[in-house]
Amino acid sequence: MSRRVVITGLGVVAPNGINVPEFNEAIQNGTSGIRFVEELKTLNFNCQVAGIPVYNKDYINEYFTPLQQKGLNATGLEYGVIAGIDAWKDAGLPLREKQDKPLWDAGVIFGTGILGVDKFREAIYKVDQGQVRRLGSTSVIQTMASGVSAFLGGMIGCGNITTTNSSACSTGTEAVLMAYDRIISKKAEIILTGSTSDSGPYIWGGFDAMRILPHKYNEIPTAASRPMSATASGFVPSSGAGALVIESLESAQKRGATIYAEILGGHINSGGQRSGGSMTASNSIAIKECIRRAVVDANIQPTDIDAINGHLTATGKDATEISNWSHALGLSGKDFPYINSLKCMIGHCIAASGSIESVATVLQLKNNFVFGTINSDDLHPEIAAIIDREKIPVKTIYKDVNIIAKASFGFGDVNSCVIFKKY
Amino acid sequence: MTKEELISKLKTIITPYVENKDALGDITEETDFIKDLEINSANLVDVVLDVEDEFGIEIDNDAMEKMLTIKASVAIIQDKLAI
Numbered sequence: 001m002s003r004r005v006v007i008t009g010l011g012v013v014a015p016n017g018i019n020v021p022e023f024n025e026a027i028q029n030g031t032s033g034i035r036f037v038e039e040l041k042t043l044n045f046n047c048q049v050a051g052i053p054v055y056n057k058d059y060i061n062e063y064f065t066p067l068q069q070k071g072l073n074a075t076g077l078e079y080g081v082i083a084g085i086d087a088w089k090d091a092g093l094p095l096r097e098k099q100d101k102p103l104w105d106a107g108v109i110f111g112t113g114i115l116g117v118d119k120f121r122e123a124i125y126k127v128d129q130g131q132v133r134r135l136g137s138t139s140v141i142q143t144m145a146s147g148v149s150a151f152l153g154g155m156i157g158c159g160n161i162t163t164t165n166s167s168a169c170s171t172g173t174e175a176v177l178m179a180y181d182r183i184i185s186k187k188a189e190i191i192l193t194g195s196t197s198d199s200g201p202y203i204w205g206g207f208d209a210m211r212i213l214p215h216k217y218n219e220i221p222t223a224a225s226r227p228m229s230a231t232a233s234g235f236v237p238s239s240g241a242g243a244l245v246i247e248s249l250e251s252a253q254k255r256g257a258t259i260y261a262e263i264l265g266g267h268i269n270s271g272g273q274r275s276g277g278s279m280t281a282s283n284s285i286a287i288k289e290c291i292r293r294a295v296v297d298a299n300i301q302p303t304d305i306d307a308i309n310g311h312l313t314a315t316g317k318d319a320t321e322i323s324n325w326s327h328a329l330g331l332s333g334k335d336f337p338y339i340n341s342l343k344c345m346i347g348h349c350i351a352a353s354g355s356i357e358s359v360a361t362v363l364q365l366k367n368n369f370v371f372g373t374i375n376s377d378d379l380h381p382e383i384a385a386i387i388d389r390e391k392i393p394v395k396t397i398y399k400d401v402n403i404i405a406k407a408s409f410g411f412g413d414v415n416s417c418v419i420f421k422k423y
Numbered sequence: 424m425t426k427e428e429l430i431s432k433l434k435t436i437i438t439p440y441v442e443n444k445d446a447l448g449d450i451t452e453e454t455d456f457i458k459d460l461e462i463n464s465a466n467l468v469d470v471v472l473d474v475e476d477e478f479g480i481e482i483d484n485d486a487m488e489k490m491l492t493i494k495a496s497v498a499i500i501q502d503k504l505a506i
Binding site for chain 2: 066067070071134136137138
């Protein structure tokens with residue numbers, strides 16, 4: 001009998017809430033965190049709206065020492081550390097003292113796409129001016145991708161795997177499954193997992209250049225992110241971090257920890273950039289295979305799934321995603337599970353999306369609700385042809401939900417799907 | 424600038440990097456940055472940059488390698504200021 005894996009801590013830094021209680025309330029109320037960003041206008045971006053977590057500069061004093069704050073210029077590192085430490089403390093776990101031994105059975109798997117772009121920009125200017133000696137000691141640790149897991153591992157005192165995964169927009173969901181695998185294979189008892197993504201024009205510029213961000217909503221930011229809508233015209237760039245403490249059931253029970261939910265299983269795959277898949281497009285066959293294998297791995301039937309938290313970025317591809325879910329599960333119309341997309345409220349947090357959305361998924365299981373997908377009133381006709389309108393609530397509905405499937409897909413034709421269950 | 428003033432300025436500069444805050448109370452000329460104050464060796468380059476900014480001097484690689492104690496640092500700063 002394989003062992004059971006549960007979630008015992010949550011942390012989040014999102015554009016519509018910088019901690020779990022705020023975020024939990026915001027997603028139930030349909031509160032958008034998308035705002036007009038003056039800087040993007042100044043820089044001639046087509047899309048001038050974005051999602052940025054808002055907090056007072058002093059807030060980081062609770063997480064970073066004065067020394068760690070010297071020369072700190074990496075938003076993704078801030079978000080990741082805040083969310084990660086919040087999750088760790090939420091799980092009732094201590095930060096080890098300097099003189100203590102490391103926790104050999106606790107690790108960190110915390111993903112990102114790129115870290116500290118603002119710091120990197122600073123470094124590039126200095127290097128180009130022949131001032132490499134003026135970089136100081138903080139450049140490397142804030143710009144190495146694994147900076148976020150390294151900071152977290154050091155603050156906690158983790159002695160197990162301490163690493164950063166990266167698979168574009170699949171990163172966060174992939175991290176959850178990597179943590180699950182590590183515990184299932186008995187190589188660790190507790191993994192702090194999650195993902196983070198920096199804010200700002202240097203992260204978002206490339207997507208703006210690809211013309212995949214909406215440009216018609218600069219005057220009405222909260223209407224810009226429109227997953228599943230007939231008027232969806234691109235994803236809204238965003239940022240933040242989500243974190244989950246994933247633990248073996250034995251370890252959680254031994255500690256008397258609060259259990260938020262159970263992870264039944266999941267699957268990670270790639271479409272190989274074949275059969276319609278490319279660097280930037282998903283191979284639908286692979287997506288369906290990923291979902292099917294996740295269901296098999298979780299040892300459930302498709303009809304056991306009460307709700308789906310989709311990838312659903314608000315591009316023209318949303319209808320394709322719905323079609324893939326429908327075919328993979330063999331369910332449509334009124335038989336299709338409830339489905340929602342968090343991106344309607346916070347945009348697409350790129351590498352952080354999967355972990356923030358996983359936190360939202362776990363909150364739904366724990367608190368018995370399916371959050372509404374705002375801005376989906378004008379449902380895309382191709383989606384309306386596959387599933388019943390009532391399965392896509394615009395406003396939050398309160399009901400008992402037992403199993404939720406969550407999937408993320410990323411550039412490079414990579415997919416991940418995880419099955420969460422109420423505990 | 425007197426030696427005392429210089430040491431006082433130096434103490435202000437190194438304080439944020441000091442892990443062993445208790446040792447800050449009894450700093451002498453013999454105090455070693457790494458052994459006594461437990462400054463992370465990676466931060467020594469930051470100390471040097473801060474010293475450069477504070478005193479308006481440039482510290483070359485050879486001098487930097489010697490800046491491991493209060494005494495050596497004071498000598499180097501005085502030397503550079505004199506030029």
